[in-house]
Amino acid sequence: MIVPFVLIACCFAAWGLAQDLTTPLVAAFQGIFTMSTFEASLVQFAFYGAYFLLALPAAFINRRWGYKAGVLSGLGLAALGAIGFLPAANSLTFGFFLVALFVLAAGLSILETSASPFVISMGPEESGTRRLNLAQAFNPIGTNLGVLIAAVMILPRMDPATAAERSAMSDQSLLAIQKSELFAIMGPYLVLAGLLLAIWVGIAWVKVPAARTDEVGSLAPGEIGGVLRRLFANRHWRYGVLTQFAYVGAQVCTWTYIVIYVANVVPGGDNVQGAWFLQIGLIVYLVMRFVMTWLMGYTRPTLLMSIMAGAAIVLSIYAWLNPGLSGAWALVAVSGTMCLMFPTIYGVALHGLGEDTKFGASGLVMAIVGGALLPPLQGYLTDVFGSPTALLVPTACFAVVLAYAIYDLRSGRTYGVAEPAGA
DSSP states (O other): OHHHHHHHHHHHHHHHHHHHHHTTHHHHHHHHTTOOHHHHTHHHHHHHHHHHHHHHHHHHHHHHHOHHHHHHHHHHHHHHHHHTHHHHHHHTOHHHHHHHHHHHHHHHHHHHHHHHHHHHTTSOGGGHHHHHHHHHTTHHHHHHHHHHHIIIIIGGGSOOOOHHHHHHSOHHHHHHHHHHHHHHHHHHHHHHHHHHHHHHHHHHHSOOOOOTTOOOOOOOHHHHHHHHHHHHHOHHHHHHHHHHHHHHHHHHHHHHHHHHHHHHHSTTOOHHHHHHHHHHHHHHHHHHHHHHHHHTTTSOHHHHHHHHHHHHHHHHHHHHHSTTHHHHHHHHHHHHHTTTHHHHHHHHHHTTOGGGHHHHHHHHHHGGGHHHHHHHHHHHHHHHHOHHHHTHHHHHHHHHHHHHHHHHHHSOOOSSSOOOTTO
């Protein structure tokens, strides 16, 4: 499984690049099309909304043809969406970019629904959460690269003209500026399409041994009800879906609006400086992911998660009450606390599901819709009350993560042996 694991780890890096290359687009589109923060946040709504809609179809693909087929389907569809940035840039239409982002994210949804449980199935179940954290450790490599590309190749090429200055321009001058800005956005996505296709070829070429829980076959209509009943009878899974919704919302809100926070409340700050703060936060996230994966060899994952969630709450409240440079650095530190949350919630919720793992995984990926619904809420609060007060949204989400960690610690569940789905 070594070569397949490495190739799947490349998928984790690739979708991290795609996600965080998209994050600064909220600030970019806000300037290009002279939109409110709420309207620009539709970028994240389209992106994470696709995650919600495609997760369940991904489960049927995995059930019928196996994890490898799911991974290849996701990579192919994501590459198609990235290529869609070419006609979107030529159209000079915000709606076309949303369509391209939706198709890209649809592929990533299938990819993530397939890749994460695939990694868990590549060895003993008791070490599945730690193995997933190791694979997820390559995700922030992609996220760092995505933000770096945005900070170096996209945001600096955005025209500094304000909304008032743009409204005073002639149609021809404004069109020329918008065309230049949109083509600056298009280029990195075409490179991303090439990367996704290269990974597709590698996975298609390599023979992947059968993994635990990767049995394939059609699911009779009557069996679906039984799967759902078993899943909803499992509190760890049920609460895990809710927690994943909250966590992804907190992550997207924190990383999307740190750019706007810096531009709005840090003296002399702008979008480019905000992108660099985000870049530093993602480096901290990357380093902490490897540290936490190592610590999981000695400490229960949810104990570590409870500590990190508590720290995230304190730091978010500090950034709310102390707007400015120190608040921006607090948000950088929040990135470090988030390093283990997604894979830990994922691994704990799927533990012991057995043959129901494929559909259980789809529910957890559908919960990523939190990244679609909560950023517009934070965008609205930013427009009305300002960036610092809007941090109440991720703060509340981190409280949900803390509650889930405490629930698991108090549940008496052990991870040395497999447990039935309804345990």
